[in-house]
Amino acid sequence: DDSNHINKIEEEEINIDTDNNSNISADTNSPPISSRLLHGIPETEVLLPDINNDQDLLRKLLKITYMAEVLDRYPLIDHEHMHLPQGIPLFCFPIGCEISTYQKNPSFYSFVNTLENGSRVLGCCLKFYELLTLDQVDDLVNSLRQEHFNETDITMINNIQSGEIKLYLPRCICLISSWPFLTSFRQFLCGLYRLNREHLLRAPIERYICNFIDDVPAPPWGRVDVIHYLNDEAITFRCPPHNQPNVWSSLPLYPLFECLSPENILLLFSLILIEKQIVFISSQYSLLTNCAEAITSLLYPITWTHAYIPILPLQLIGVLGAPFPFIIGIHNSFLNHKDCSFSDEAVKVYLDDNIIQLNTLDLPPLPERRAKKLLQVLQTSSKLFEQRPIDWNNSRRPYFDDAYSPNTSKPLEDSKGVALINETDIRAGFLKFFVAVLKNYRKFIVYDPPSSTTEDNYKSVDRFRYKEFLAEQPTDWQPYLELMIFSQSFSHFIDERVYDITGDRDVIYFDESIDAKMNRYTFRTRNIDTP
Numbered sequence: 001d002d003s004n005h006i007n008k009i010e011e012e013e014i015n016i017d018t019d020n021n022s023n024i025s026a027d028t029n030s031p032p033i034s035s036r037l038l039h040g041i042p043e044t045e046v047l048l049p050d051i052n053n054d055q056d057l058l059r060k061l062l063k064i065t066y067m068a069e070v071l072d073r074y075p076l077i078d079h080e081h082m083h084l085p086q087g088i089p090l091f092c093f094p095i096g097c098e099i100s101t102y103q104k105n106p107s108f109y110s111f112v113n114t115l116e117n118g119s120r121v122l123g124c125c126l127k128f129y130e131l132l133t134l135d136q137v138d139d140l141v142n143s144l145r146q147e148h149f150n151e152t153d154i155t156m157i158n159n160i161q162s163g164e165i166k167l168y169l170p171r172c173i174c175l176i177s178s179w180p181f182l183t184s185f186r187q188f189l190c191g192l193y194r195l196n197r198e199h200l201l202r203a204p205i206e207r208y209i210c211n212f213i214d215d216v217p218a219p220p221w222g223r224v225d226v227i228h229y230l231n232d233e234a235i236t237f238r239c240p241p242h243n244q245p246n247v248w249s250s251l252p253l254y255p256l257f258e259c260l261s262p263e264n265i266l267l268l269f270s271l272i273l274i275e276k277q278i279v280f281i282s283s284q285y286s287l288l289t290n291c292a293e294a295i296t297s298l299l300y301p302i303t304w305t306h307a308y309i310p311i312l313p314l315q316l317i318g319v320l321g322a323p324f325p326f327i328i329g330i331h332n333s334f335l336n337h338k339d340c341s342f343s344d345e346a347v348k349v350y351l352d353d354n355i356i357q358l359n360t361l362d363l364p365p366l367p368e369r370r371a372k373k374l375l376q377v378l379q380t381s382s383k384l385f386e387q388r389p390i391d392w393n394n395s396r397r398p399y400f401d402d403a404y405s406p407n408t409s410k411p412l413e414d415s416k417g418v419a420l421i422n423e424t425d426i427r428a429g430f431l432k433f434f435v436a437v438l439k440n441y442r443k444f445i446v447y448d449p450p451s452s453t454t455e456d457n458y459k460s461v462d463r464f465r466y467k468e469f470l471a472e473q474p475t476d477w478q479p480y481l482e483l484m485i486f487s488q489s490f491s492h493f494i495d496e497r498v499y500d501i502t503g504d505r506d507v508i509y510f511d512e513s514i515d516a517k518m519n520r521y522t523f524r525t526r527n528i529d530t531p
Contacts, residue, residue: 058101058156058165061140065096068172074209082178085113085121090313092125092172094285094331099140100168103129106193108403109285110182110251111311112293120308124175124182126189126403129168136169137161179218182251184228184235188212190403191230202231253423254384254411255287255400256294258392259351261385262378267356268295269430270366271347272327274483275306279320279342280329282351284400285311288329291351296327298430301510305492320346325488352397354385364479370433377429382421384412431513437481439514444469445497464494 068089078084091111106128113121132140141157159165173193175185192208195201201208212228219226219237226237256265259282272278272295280288292310307326312319317339320328332352334340342348348357365371389395399405411419444465466485470478484490497507 058160061099061167062101065098066169068093068097074206074213082121085115085176087313088113088123088174088176090315091123091311092127092174093170094311094313095333096314097170100129100170101166103131103168104170106190106403107285107401108186108190109311109401110186110289112289112308113176114308119178121176121178122180122182122185124177124185124189125172126174126186126193127170127172128193128403129170132167132169134161134163137167140167180251181237184237186403187233187235188228188230191233191235194404195231200231251290251293251297252411253294253298253382253426254419254421255290255408257378257382257384257421257426258388258396258412259287259291259385260349260354260356262375262382264354264356265295265378266366266371266375268349269298270371270480271363272296272304273299273302273487273489274363274480275325275487275489276361276363277325277343277346278327278349279346280310280327280349280351281332281335282329283332284352284397285331286400287351287397288331290400291349292327292329298427299489300427300431301434301506302489302493305489352393364483366480367437367474367477370436374429374433377432378426381423381425381429383414384420387414387420388412431510432517434510435513435517437477439517440472441469442497442511442514445494447498463498464491 070084070089073084091113106126108124108126110125111123113123115121137160141160156165160167173189175189177185192205195208196205208230212230216228216237217226219239221239222241228235228237260268268278280291282288282291289310292308296304296308304327306324307319307322307328309316309319309326310329312328312330312334314334314337317330317334317337319326320330321341321343323343330340332350344360346359347361348359349355350357366374396407400408402408411421413419441464446463446465464485469485470482473481496504
């Protein structure tokens with residue numbers, strides 16, 4: 001097969017019946033995963049640049065990007081409840097596979113893939129480089145047209161084929177799951193790669209993979225942890241309690257609060273809440289997904305319901321011109337691509353530079369009083385941006401993609417070793433914002449449709465009395481809230497409550513938070529002394 005491949009491991013679900021071990025054994029007819037290497041051919045239609053005017057063969061090889069394909073996977077057959085998503089190779093290699101003349105450090109990043117039913121799965125990628133064999137070099141050289149070769153090229157070919165010049169090509173191990181245990185998945189993939197490189201595996205690598213996929217149960221909600229051992233390294237899986245769904249997030253908040261100032265985070269929050277087109281831009285893939293996941297998790301109890309592609313592959317760059325709301329992340333190298341164009345409505349967020357570019361947008365601000373309180377919480381609960389090193393762009397930012405860098409695996413700390421961010425207080429601050437703004441929303445919900453409503457037009461009937469809700473808000477709040485409540489995300493918020501039959505924990509928790517606030521207000525009112 002002349003196609004470039006990705007070593008792909010798929011996780012359908014963590015909660016698997018551990019008594020059913022019939023599919024745990026690896027395929028004995030196939031060579032070990034660790035012995036398989038990559039081949040590639042130029043992708044002339046999409047990613048191949050113009051190489052006709054370049055007379056240096058090595059430069060030609062280094063300029064070509066190669067398409068990726070799945071080389072291997074586990075399990076070998078899709079589960080009924082979840083299939084291997086299409087297009088995974090594009091997300092594993094967003095700009096394609098590029099040859100290198102040196103062995104680059106392993107990198108780790110994650111992406112989010114939206115399935116046909118609207119649900120999302122998390123993809124965790126460990127990318128590393130391996131030396132091409134002489135046979136693979138022959139295949140690579142032969143894939144280029146002979147008319148490109150001159151005398152200088154032939155000399156270069158001899159040096160490459162003799163091994164005097166070494167070439168490396170990337171491979172990727174990708175773990176896909178509907179469970180947001182990104183930190184644990186990273187620990188497993190990086191640990192597995194390290195053990196294989198250092199020849200410390202106590203069993204075939206396939207056994208480690210099968211055991212992890214098939215035998216590790218999902219942790220129950222609450223304080224019970226599930227611990228899996230990779231040799232002697234403990235990997236912990238933990239779910240938040242039922243009554244705290246707003247703390248559930250696959251990624252921490254600290255990368256977002258390192259990249260952007262509290263003022264810009266609040267601005268970004270206000271733009272996403274009214275469904276503007278957001279484009280995250282960074283040199284680090286991991287920052288794109290980290291920041292997108294972090295800001296959308298702070299929208300609780302609102303859910304982003306539009307296009308969501310934290311890492312956009314180069315082949316899909318045309319999506320940036322779409323007319324609908326989206327949250328998209330792109331590598332900063334895409335900005336130089338001839339097909340990279342944005343609509344006038346797009347908001348560009350430069351994570352490496354703490355810049356939010358609004359273009360021509362003229363939008364009402366958040367309710368002033370609530371915004372000031374929320375900004376105060378952000379400034380008090382996080383000192384990351386304020387106290388990050390002066391040379392942050394050189395000493396820390398370039399290492400977020402480094403799979404084994406201890407520098408960016410945790411938030412910055414003060415002189416006493418205490419993290420410069422309190423994520424619990426930050427999430428509580430955003431929750432208080434929504435509690436204050438939506439505290440009376442329930443009395444405006446229309447649970448019973450008009451008598452003239454039929455099954456066919458029931459969904460088109462307003463289930464929320466928007467005008468009455470707005471009329472009850474302070475005058476200076478109304479311009480922003482009008483945009484917010486007429487958004488698709490807010491409609492989804494209302495639908496969750498109208499059609500809630502099973503008692504969704506998100507609905508219950510938010511309503512209980514409102515009740516707790518109203519009860520405290522009532523208690524304070526009753527204890528005020530009257531003259």
